[in-house]
Amino acid sequence: xxxxxxxxxxxxxxxxxxxxxxxxxxxxxxxxxxxxxxxxxxxxxxxxxxxxxxxxxxxxxxxxxxxxxxxxxxxxxxxxxxxxxxxxxxxxxxxxxxxxxxxxxxxxxxxxxxxxxxxxxxxxxxxxxxxxxxxxxxxxxxxxxxxxxxxxxxxxxxxxxxxxxxxxxxxxxxxxxxxxxxxxxxxxxxxxxxxxxxxxxxxxxxxxxxxxxxxxxxxxxxxxxxxxxxxxxxxxxxxxxxxxxxxxxxxxxxxxxxxxxxxxxxxxxxxxxxxxxxxxxxxxxxxxxxxxxxxxxxxxxxxxxxxxxxxxxxxxxxxxxxxxxxxxxxxxxxxxxxxxxxxxxxxxxxxxxxxxxxxxxxxxxxxxxxxxxxxxxxxxxxxxxxxxxxxx
Numbered sequence: 001x002x003x004x005x006x007x008x009x010x011x012x013x014x015x016x017x018x019x020x021x022x023x024x025x026x027x028x029x030x031x032x033x034x035x036x037x038x039x040x041x042x043x044x045x046x047x048x049x050x051x052x053x054x055x056x057x058x059x060x061x062x063x064x065x066x067x068x069x070x071x072x073x074x075x076x077x078x079x080x081x082x083x084x085x086x087x088x089x090x091x092x093x094x095x096x097x098x099x100x101x102x103x104x105x106x107x108x109x110x111x112x113x114x115x116x117x118x119x120x121x122x123x124x125x126x127x128x129x130x131x132x133x134x135x136x137x138x139x140x141x142x143x144x145x146x147x148x149x150x151x152x153x154x155x156x157x158x159x160x161x162x163x164x165x166x167x168x169x170x171x172x173x174x175x176x177x178x179x180x181x182x183x184x185x186x187x188x189x190x191x192x193x194x195x196x197x198x199x200x201x202x203x204x205x206x207x208x209x210x211x212x213x214x215x216x217x218x219x220x221x222x223x224x225x226x227x228x229x230x231x232x233x234x235x236x237x238x239x240x241x242x243x244x245x246x247x248x249x250x251x252x253x254x255x256x257x258x259x260x261x262x263x264x265x266x267x268x269x270x271x272x273x274x275x276x277x278x279x280x281x282x283x284x285x286x287x288x289x290x291x292x293x294x295x296x297x298x299x300x301x302x303x304x305x306x307x308x309x310x311x312x313x314x315x316x317x318x319x320x321x322x323x324x325x326x327x328x329x330x331x332x333x334x335x336x337x338x339x340x341x342x343x344x345x346x347x348x349x350x351x352x353x354x355x356x357x358x359x360x361x362x363x364x365x366x367x368x369x370x371x372x373x374x375x376x377x378x379x380x381x382x383x384x385x386x387x388x389x390x391x392x
Contacts, residue, residue: 033089033104034078035113037071040159047075048095048117055079056090076112096120098161098207099192118161118210122171127162129238130155130212134288135272136245137218141294146228149218150175154190154208154236162208172196172203173215176232181219188215200232223293227253230288238280243288244272253289346378 033055038045048071055067071077089104095117104113130153138147154173156162165171177184177200184202186195190213193206204215221228243252244265252259252275262274280286350371357367 030081032078032080033082033091033113034076034111035091035104035115036074036076037093037095037115037117038075040116040118042159045116047071047073049073049075051075051093051095053077054092056092057082058088091115098163101191118159120163120207121158121160122163122165124162124171124173124236126156126158127173127208127236128155128157129153129236131240131242132238134241134243136249139246139249139294141296144223144293144295145220146223146290146293147218147220149216152215152217153212154215155212156208156210159210161210164203164205164207169196169198169203172198172205173208174198174201174203174235175215175217176201176235177219178221178230178232181221184217184219186215186217189213190215223290226293226295227289227291228293230286230290232286234280234282234284234286237282240279241277241286243275243277245275245290247271247273250293251291253291255287256289257285257287343378346374350374350378 037048037051039048051071053069053071055069057065057067067079069077069079090101091104091113092099092101094100098117098120100115100117102113102115132153133151135149135151136146137149139145140147152175164173179200186202186204188204188206190204190206190208193204196203196205202217242262243259244267245251247264247270251273257277259275259277262276265272265274277286277288353362353367353371353374356362357364
């Protein structure tokens with residue numbers, strides 16, 4: 001299951017992010033929101049008129065307000081005499097089937113918010129990844145589960161917004177994931193779109209505007225194979241790939257793709273070992289092999305499994321009892337079959353055993369043990385039939 005958490009969708013996330021940058025004004029201040037929307041075409045910027053804007057203001061007189069307005073022939077909009085303080089602003093509009101959202105601040109009358117939109121195309125050939133970080137966030141040794149977060153900076157160097165072809169899965173913005181991943185969660189600063197599970201990963205329908213945008217996704221995997229290998233093919237050129245592993249948790253095996261150890265990075269209150277894999281071209285393969293991951297022994301796994309599934313103990317115990325009974329039965333049956341043989345047959349077996357030993361086809365210890373066993377059986381029978389011992 002994929003959870004979609006696009007930061008541009010959730011208004012309160014954006015508001016919280018900009019909380020520290022908003023200008024404080026008194027309750028009697030009257031402010032203005034004004035700006036311009038232009039379409040970038042080559043070296044020209046063309047005003048976009050009659051675009052409907054939804055301007056969210058929170059708080060507005062102890063509540064959240066939505067003000068709607070249109071751009072004029074110059075692509076401009078202006079809302080005056082907003083009586084508020086400590087307000088957070090979000091400008092939302094749709095142009096050419098793409099939803100745009102941009103945070104803003106209350107300004108004085110001299111300042112304008114400049115918003116640019118772009119022509120569209122579906123060519124992903126110039127898309128690249130400026131940087132990608134893979135971080136081991138948590139390890140659960142008892143269940144052998146890794147929690148991984150990846151942060152990707154997608155770069156569009158063109159003057160076009162790149163949109164996927166709705167009829168082709170291959171035209172989506174695609175990311176590879178390890179086999180048998182679960183609990184996938186995706187966040188993005190891209191315009192609104194959807195995530196779709198595709199072969200060995202997921203694809204995104206989000207438009208990609210010019211510049212650099214961030215995609216963050218997290219997931220969990222079971223590392224039941226040691227060392228654990230993540231193998232993936234590069235969909236877009238990567239300028240820099242960095243893997244961070246908590247200090248003392250594990251390491252990168254030298255059989256991985258070429259990397260450099262970059263020392264310790266302190267993130268929060270935790271130290272991480274950094275492994276820099278450098279750059280990769282499109283369609284190249286990345287091999288990341290995790291070594292020394294924590295695990296528990298087989299006996300502890302069995303105890304843990306029985307603790308979580310107590311009813312499992314019954315068939316296991318029955319299995320052990322059955323195997324033991326079979327072993328006892330085979331031993332007793334073999335002994336019984338020998339004891340029911342005639343003295344002549346047992347003497348013949350002893351003679352054959354002697355010949356086998358003389359030919360060097362049997363170990364001396366095994367030979368002596370088997371001969372003593374056969375002799376004891378024969379003596380037992382002889383005592384009943386008064387067979388002299390010196391005939392053996």
